[in-house]
Amino acid sequence: MDAFLKFLESFGPLGLAIHSFLDAVIFPIPAFFTQVTLSAAHPQSALWLATIGFISCLIGTPLGYLIGKVFGAAILQRLLKPEWTEKATHYFKTKGSSAILIGAFTPIPFKVFTILSGVMKYPLWQLMAYAAVGRAVKFYVVGILFYMYGKAAQSMVSNVSLYIFIIAVPIIVIFIMIRKRLQKKKELKALQESSEQTLDM
Numbered sequence: 001m002d003a004f005l006k007f008l009e010s011f012g013p014l015g016l017a018i019h020s021f022l023d024a025v026i027f028p029i030p031a032f033f034t035q036v037t038l039s040a041a042h043p044q045s046a047l048w049l050a051t052i053g054f055i056s057c058l059i060g061t062p063l064g065y066l067i068g069k070v071f072g073a074a075i076l077q078r079l080l081k082p083e084w085t086e087k088a089t090h091y092f093k094t095k096g097s098s099a100i101l102i103g104a105f106t107p108i109p110f111k112v113f114t115i116l117s118g119v120m121k122y123p124l125w126q127l128m129a130y131a132a133v134g135r136a137v138k139f140y141v142v143g144i145l146f147y148m149y150g151k152a153a154q155s156m157v158s159n160v161s162l163y164i165f166i167i168a169v170p171i172i173v174i175f176i177m178i179r180k181r182l183q184k185k186k187e188l189k190a191l192q193e194s195s196e197q198t199l200d201m
Helices: 002-009 013-023 032-041 043-071 073-079 082-095 098-103 110-119 124-155 157-200
Strands: none
Touching: 002 013, 002 032, 013 032, 013 043, 032 043, 032 124, 043 073, 043 110, 043 124, 073 082, 073 110, 082 098, 082 110, 098 110, 098 124, 110 124, 124 157
16 A cells, blocks of 8 residues: 555656545545645645645545445445444434534545445435535645645644544534524424415415
8 A cells, every 4th residue: 555655646646636536436545645745745736736636536426426326335344444334324323414524524534435325325416515515624724734834734734634523523513403403493484384374275
């Protein structure tokens, strides 16, 4: 794996694009490592590298989803660590639609969530929407740090995922809860209006 990572890094931005694409599909090592290496070498291009990684990851997301939808749970059991799948499944069962957004900030490889979304027949458009938010944060936080602090940022990014998880996840959960309450109120209001119309008739 180390040799393959160095091989990808030798291609510069193109290598990051390939790695980010594969990161959303099946590759076991996150694109974070290639992004950090290239950003440390070229801090002035850190934001451009973040953009490349972000877009490539989004392009790969539907393919990961398709793999899960076509091949089912068997692909998860054969290619991914059981503990990753168990944790991701737990997020889906307990957090619902917010699982993907939360998953984007966890140490669990994102491909687990793209493939599992396909297995569980999760709406692709919602997967793409949540993936866009979560992956943008992860790629651009790293990009901004290197753009602002140069090579010195290399000592900061090791805990980036942890900090994002601690700060972002509670905000996400609160947002999801508020959204669900608003949806319930909307549904209740629609039901009441429907009942009133029925009585009028």
